[in-house]
Amino acid sequence: GIMAQSIHGDPLDGSPERTVMTKPIVALVGRPNVGKSTFFNRLIGERRAIVEDMPGTTRDRIYGDTFWNGRDFTVVDTAGLLFGGDDPNLPVAEMSRRTREQANLAIEEADAVIFMVDGREGMTAADNEVADVLRGTSKPVVLAVNKCDSVERNLDAVEFYALNLGEPIPMSAFHSLGTGDVLDRLVEAFPPYQAPDDTERHLHIAIVGRPNVGKSSLLNKLLGQERSVVSAIPGTTRDSIDTEITFHGERVTLIDTAGIRRSGRIEQGIEKYSVMRTLRAIERCDVALLLIDAEEGITAQDTHIAGMVLDAKKGIAILVNKWDVIEKDNETFQEYEDQVRQAFKFIDYAPVLFISALSGQRVSRVIQLAQEIYDQRQKRVPTGELNNFLRQAVLDQPPMAVRKGAHLRLYYAVQPQIEPPVFLFFANDGDLVHWSYGRYLENRLRDRYGFGGTPIVIVFRSRE
Ligand code: GDP
Numbered sequence: 183g184i185m186a187q188s189i190h191g192d193p194l195d196g197s198p199e200r201t202v203m204t205k206p207i208v209a210l211v212g213r214p215n216v217g218k219s220t221f222f223n224r225l226i227g228e229r230r231a232i233v234e235d236m237p238g239t240t241r242d243r244i245y246g247d248t249f250w251n252g253r254d255f256t257v258v259d260t261a262g263l264l265f266g267g268d269d270p271n272l273p274v275a276e277m278s279r280r281t282r283e284q285a286n287l288a289i290e291e292a293d294a295v296i297f298m299v300d301g302r303e304g305m306t307a308a309d310n311e312v313a314d315v316l317r318g319t320s321k322p323v324v325l326a327v328n329k330c331d332s333v334e335r336n337l338d339a340v341e342f343y344a345l346n347l348g349e350p351i352p353m354s355a356f357h358s359l360g361t362g363d364v365l366d367r368l369v370e371a372f373p374p375y376q377a378p379d380d381t382e383r384h385l386h387i388a389i390v391g392r393p394n395v396g397k398s399s400l401l402n403k404l405l406g407q408e409r410s411v412v413s414a415i416p417g418t419t420r421d422s423i424d425t426e427i428t429f430h431g432e433r434v435t436l437i438d439t440a441g442i443r444r445s446g447r448i449e450q451g452i453e454k455y456s457v458m459r460t461l462r463a464i465e466r467c468d469v470a471l472l473l474i475d476a477e478e479g480i481t482a483q484d485t486h487i488a489g490m491v492l493d494a495k496k497g498i499a500i501l502v503n504k505w506d507v508i509e510k511d512n513e514t515f516q517e518y519e520d521q522v523r524q525a526f527k528f529i530d531y532a533p534v535l536f537i538s539a540l541s542g543q544r545v546s547r548v549i550q551l552a553q554e555i556y557d558q559r560q561k562r563v564p565t566g567e568l569n570n571f572l573r574q575a576v577l578d579q580p581p582m583a584v585r586k587g588a589h590l591r592l593y594y595a596v597q598p599q600i601e602p603p604v605f606l607f608f609a610n611d612g613d614l615v616h617w618s619y620g621r622y623l624e625n626r627l628r629d630r631y632g633f634g635g636t637p638i639v640i641v642f643r644s645r646e
């Protein structure tokens with residue numbers, strides 16, 4: 183369904199009336215080597231997204247979804263986020279600067295923080311640095327003392343009371359000890375969940391992309407062109423503002439992705455791009471518009487962001503911005519589109535639009551494109567029609583089994599869900615179906631019904 187988020191009151195003051203409608207984001211912070219990635223991997227474990235195995239997306243995961251006690255949340259390993267991995271050989275001053283920066287980012291962008299320290303090594307100066315920063319926030323902080331590998335070692339946690347961040351919880355990521363206690367504390371501290379109001383349902387658009395691709399220019403152009411700006415809605419972080427407009431009579435909310443309108447708040451060069459902010463915007467949107475810079479070309483970060491959108495199963499369009507700077511001949515357009523399609527093969531359903539936020543070229547088509555994708559996400563194929571479709575697809579190409587000679591039959595199909603569209607195919611044995619047959623059915627569904635710009639989900643089930 184459509185995700186919406188509203189936070190009442192100042193999100194930074196931690197007041198009790200604060201509520202969230204989306205998954206909270208939890209930042210995992212701490213100096214290098216305390217066991218953050220070990221814990222992170224345990225947490226997201228098998229729930230790792232499919233994107234990881236797709237060419238062109240990064241294998242280096244720094245965020246993932248998980249749940250505990252009925253609450254879903256997203257964990258971000260802030261070390262990977264900021265440093266591109268920890269380097270223990272850095273000079274102390276540099277290390278300390280980065281450590282503080284990491285903690286600051288966590289406070290600003292996350293809903294809650296897990297601060298991890300190393301019980302075996304005991305308290306260090308770097309721990310104190312992080313604690314200094316974290317003590318200044320009213321966001322929930324859970325102090326996890328890792329490497330307490332046995333009951334006796336739990337005593338190692340006691341000295342961390344001195345950090346003045348509440349009760350230190352002993353745990354061992356390695357041996358999965360005490361991790362439940364850490365998560366209990368964490369989830370208890372989440373703001374209460376409030377279900378989104380269905381009457382509020384309408385298209386939410388997030389403009390995403392790395393810095394300098396033109397996100398704010400596009401947003402401003404869109405708002406400049408659109409004279410019926412309805413209202414400004416307080417967004418998630420302190421000075422972010424969502425904007426609601428009407429477009430051809432339909433309500434559309436533009437999510438303020440990057441704290442777009444506050445430039446210069448974070449020093450140039452430091453604000454690489456905020457994974458947490460991007461995640462949050464994607465989570466809240468129906469359709470993400472991924473901007474890439476025509477002049478600079480496609481980078482790993484661009485495909486990484488596309489992977490985040492795919493993970494969240496949201497709609498997507500690729501907007502190649504700054505098209506005005508490209509010198510063109512007859513072939514330029516096709517060549518460029520081929521390049522884009524090649525790089526974004528894993529979302530081959532995404533429409534590609536060449537725009538200039540500066541000159542306004544094709545900007546008028548942007549909202550319309552998002553609306554089309556929104557419609558595609560809501561399409562429902564009636565069961566009778568879907569089964570006619572299935573019969574024909576099976577006639578044209580019988581189902582392929584994972585084992586040669588295995589008896590495989592597909593009986594019928596239903597579409598139980600929209601946004602994104604989900605299709606269940608019932609077989610005598612769902613596990614027998616070769617993945618490439620799923621791909622075949624997806625292609626056939628798209629040929630027949632479109633679903634442009636949105637992922638669709640195909641599941642094979644055994645008939646009871
Ligand atoms: P990060 O730099 O904070 O992400 O730390 P890592 O997850 O890379 O872990 C650093 C080292 O500590 C690795 O050698 C891990 O195997 C080890 N480690 C992680 N968790 C535990 C634990 O619970 N107990 C012990 N004894 N070692 C651990």
Ligand code: GDP
Nearest residue numbers: 393394395396397398399503504507538539540
């Ligand atoms: P953001 O960091 O993604 O929000 O990017 P900005 O909107 O701040 O744009 C970064 C720079 O690119 C600014 O100097 C813009 O003027 C410039 N820019 C944005 N869109 C275009 C475009 O379509 N064409 C050209 N030539 N420059 C653009």
